[in-house]
Amino acid sequence: MPETTSVPFSEKYRRIATEEAWAPQELLDIYRDLYESRQLDDPGFDSLWGFYGTSDAPRPATVRRKLADLDDERLADMDAAGIDFAILALTSPGVQVLDRDTAVALARDSNDMLSEAVTRHPDRYAALCAIAPQAPELAAKEMERCKALGFKGIINNSHTHGEYLSDQKFWPIFEAAEAMDLPIYLHPNTPPKSMIEPMLEVGLDGAIFGFGVETGLHMLSIITSGVFDQFPRLQMIIGHMGEALPYWSYRLDFMHNAQVSSKRYENLQPLQKKVSDYLKENVYITCSGMAWEPAVRFAQQTLGVDRVMYAMDYPYQYVKQEVLDMDNMDIPDVDKKMFYQGVAEKVFKL
Ligand code: MN
Numbered sequence: 439m440p441e442t443t444s445v446p447f448s449e450k451y452r453r454i455a456t457e458e459a460w461a462p463q464e465l466l467d468i469y470r471d472l473y474e475s476r477q478l479d480d481p482g483f484d485s486l487w488g489f490y491g492t493s494d495a496p497r498p499a500t501v502r503r504k505l506a507d508l509d510d511e512r513l514a515d516m517d518a519a520g521i522d523f524a525i526l527a528l529t530s531p532g533v534q535v536l537d538r539d540t541a542v543a544l545a546r547d548s549n550d551m552l553s554e555a556v557t558r559h560p561d562r563y564a565a566l567c568a569i570a571p572q573a574p575e576l577a578a579k580e581m582e583r584c585k586a587l588g589f590k591g592i593i594n595n596s597h598t599h600g601e602y603l604s605d606q607k608f609w610p611i612f613e614a615a616e617a618m619d620l621p622i623y624l625h626p627n628t629p630p631k632s633m634i635e636p637m638l639e640v641g642l643d644g645a646i647f648g649f650g651v652e653t654g655l656h657m658l659s660i661i662t663s664g665v666f667d668q669f670p671r672l673q674m675i676i677g678h679m680g681e682a683l684p685y686w687s688y689r690l691d692f693m694h695n696a697q698v699s700s701k702r703y704e705n706l707q708p709l710q711k712k713v714s715d716y717l718k719e720n721v722y723i724t725c726s727g728m729a730w731e732p733a734v735r736f737a738q739q740t741l742g743v744d745r746v747m748y749a750m751d752y753p754y755q756y757v758k759q760e761v762l763d764m765d766n767m768d769i770p771d772v773d774k775k776m777f778y779q780g781v782a783e784k785v786f787k788l
Contacts, residue, residue, distance in 0.1 A: 516752075566592060581620060
């Protein structure tokens with residue numbers, strides 16, 4: 439198939455891309471140093487950033503350059519793909535692989551840089567606030583600072599040193615997000631050391647499969663740990679068509695009920711609602727990396743048209759043809775406008 443040269447802007451809707459990655463060059467340099475020194479004991483990080491951070495093959499080299507750009511190249515790429523507006527977020531794993539103090543400082547610095555880019559291009563960008571979950575109380579403070587700067591939500595790149603937000607020590611982050619009405623985008627990270635070995639052995643640890651397994655587990659464990667019973671107004675976002683959770687939701691409901699009622703696990707306790715209810719009431723999903731009509735339609739059918747939105751996953755998956763494929767979906771115009779524009783405007787308050 440020949441590469442699509444360019445996609446015109448639509449007259450029917452604003453195309454808002456909601457999972458678009460960036461990274462300051464300083465952070466990319468830190469990733470390279472961390473990989474070369476092998477000091478993290480994190481085989482997933484070494485697999486991902488050993489590739490994207492050091493390979494001179496065309497794709498990783500291009501991704502590195504585009505990640506660090508917040509001006510001409512990114513805007514030209516958006517123009518060429520007919521993307522009106524992008525929600526920008528610090529790429530995975532963000533500052534979450536760093537030590538606590540470095541992570542806190544670098545989250546703040548990167549938020550300042552992103553805020554300046556939004557100020558330069560307010561009609562093209564909005565931003566998600568990067569946090570260091572290593573310090574939950576300071577993360578809540580940074581969220582407050584970001585909210586005042588006009589940020590539209592929070593980015594969390596899944597696990598932090600193998601720890602998950604279902605652990606109550608992280609719940610000050612949820613409490614603050616709910617109080618400030620900021621949605622949290624739960625973006626993939628590479629699986630932690632405790633999970634990744636069988637995936638590495640077959641080369642399936644990355645975005646092809648490992649990311650979805652890891653992040654789906656993370657989102658599900660946030661639900662089953664009772665986060666949304668504690669913080670019922672909290673809203674979260676997951677990409678990649680919901681990291682497979684919508685497709686699993688019938689079985690999640692059946693087996694959660696079966697295991698809770700038989701008291702099989704001490705840490706799997708009753709919830710106020712069904713697992714699938716939380717997916718419909720507290721979770722938005724995006725089509726990042728999954729511009730595939732049957733999956734979009736299935737998600738709209740099961741979660742609701744008001745829960746599913748567009749994302750490109752730039753610069754990792756900059757495929758202009760996918761925009762045309764989404765335009766050409768056989769769904770009503772009013773639903774397509776919700777998908778590209780309406781849902782994002784609502785969840786990010788654009
Ligand atoms: Mn992504």
